[in-house]
Amino acid sequence: MKLLEERIKTDGVVHAGNILKVDKFLNHQMDISLFQEMGKEFKRLFADCEITKILTIESSGIGIACIAAQYFDVPVVFAKKTETRNIAGDVYTCKVKSFTYGKVYDIIVSKDFLTPEDKVLVIDDFLANGCAMLGLVQLIRDAGAELVGAGIAIEKGFQRGGDLLRGKGVRVESLAIVERMSEEDGVVFRNQE
Amino acid sequence: MKLLEERIKTDGVVHAGNILKVDKFLNHQMDISLFQEMGKEFKRLFADCEITKILTIESSGIGIACIAAQYFDVPVVFAKKTETRNIAGDVYTCKVKSFTYGKVYDIIVSKDFLTPEDKVLVIDDFLANGCAMLGLVQLIRDAGAELVGAGIAIEKGFQRGGDLLRGKGVRVESLAIVERMSEEDGVVFRNQE
Numbered sequence: 001m002k003l004l005e006e007r008i009k010t011d012g013v014v015h016a017g018n019i020l021k022v023d024k025f026l027n028h029q030m031d032i033s034l035f036q037e038m039g040k041e042f043k044r045l046f047a048d049c050e051i052t053k054i055l056t057i058e059s060s061g062i063g064i065a066c067i068a069a070q071y072f073d074v075p076v077v078f079a080k081k082t083e084t085r086n087i088a089g090d091v092y093t094c095k096v097k098s099f100t101y102g103k104v105y106d107i108i109v110s111k112d113f114l115t116p117e118d119k120v121l122v123i124d125d126f127l128a129n130g131c132a133m134l135g136l137v138q139l140i141r142d143a144g145a146e147l148v149g150a151g152i153a154i155e156k157g158f159q160r161g162g163d164l165l166r167g168k169g170v171r172v173e174s175l176a177i178v179e180r181m182s183e184e185d186g187v188v189f190r191n192q193e
Numbered sequence: 194m195k196l197l198e199e200r201i202k203t204d205g206v207v208h209a210g211n212i213l214k215v216d217k218f219l220n221h222q223m224d225i226s227l228f229q230e231m232g233k234e235f236k237r238l239f240a241d242c243e244i245t246k247i248l249t250i251e252s253s254g255i256g257i258a259c260i261a262a263q264y265f266d267v268p269v270v271f272a273k274k275t276e277t278r279n280i281a282g283d284v285y286t287c288k289v290k291s292f293t294y295g296k297v298y299d300i301i302v303s304k305d306f307l308t309p310e311d312k313v314l315v316i317d318d319f320l321a322n323g324c325a326m327l328g329l330v331q332l333i334r335d336a337g338a339e340l341v342g343a344g345i346a347i348e349k350g351f352q353r354g355g356d357l358l359r360g361k362g363v364r365v366e367s368l369a370i371v372e373r374m375s376e377e378d379g380v381v382f383r384n385q386e
């Protein structure tokens with residue numbers, strides 16, 4: 001998606017350690033007009049699919065998922081990252097390793113909100129190592145729901161998450177795939193034409 | 194807002210310990226059509242105000258804030274709850290006590306995204322003790338930005354947050370104010386006509 005790629009080139013910053021900072025428009029400050037265009041693009045990409053629910057994970061996936069959900073006319077469920085007092089015991093859960101924060105956490109979705117009748121589109125802001133996404137896929141399978149595919153804003157194509165998911169037969173549509181990046185030369189995108 | 198009050202009566206569940214579970218439509222599964230109506234109502238309530246930015250706090254405020262932002266045509270910034278590697282050091286920060294989780298955490302907003310030019314509407318899903326909201330107000334003041342007001346989905350009118358904020362001169366608009374609630378009798382709303 002050219003609009004997103006151009007925005008990453010303009011406002012994204014590459015830091016050491018494979019960090020691409022896009023907090024000016026994607027995951028701290030959020031450009032809602034951009035999110036609308038991204039939501040329309042997800043709808044175009046998955047136009048052939050019946051979708052009953054969008055699943056994302058807190059926190060930075062929520063905004064993109066909610067705006068996108070308007071074009072699918074479905075509710076959004078977000079997986080929570082630690083067990084909280086307000087979540088009932090009846091949950092699907094899975095352990096996820098975070099490379100960003102160097103720890104393992106639980107992701108949780110109430111059994112009330114993922115059912116065998118659901119056809120689920122997963123939406124998230126980033127796909128890198130794929131650990132969070134694989135966790136969400138596991139929750140969907142545990143629920144007996146159907147995984148329609150994954151809509152990703154930015155995929156780090158040089159990390160293994162995309163290959164891992166596609167290797168498992170998951171349909172992954174990424175609006176921008178970073179082929180390589182460096183502090184000196186910035187970001188180079190994979191041609192998806 | 195009648196639509197939200199009716200939805201709380203239908204799908205909200207009161208638990209011991211002043212817990213109102215609304216995770217079927219507000220803060221775990223999210224009814225985006227309802228969020229659109231809430232967003233329009235926030236716009237109606239703050240129609241007389243110039244607003245340049247919506248500020249919320251992760252995680253459950255994000256969806257409501259993003260949908261509402263469409264009617265104000267402004268970006269959303271969400272305060273993060275712990276220092277992360279991806280946030281630069283140049284941040285406004287404040288300690289907040291969570292009664293729900295029984296701990297103190299830091300909230301953080303990058304200095305890049307709150308400036309003296311900003312006229313800020315704060316949006317959140319709940320107002321109870323007001324600790325998170327007072328923290329956000331502090332960050333806005335630290336930034337030298339203008340606090341236009343607070344738009345709340347559900348205010349627990351029997352807890353002190355609303356009085357505290359209004360006592361400080363903050364304009365608080367809550368779409369539903371719970372006057373009292375119990376497991377036996379359910380929820381009674383304050384008349385805001």
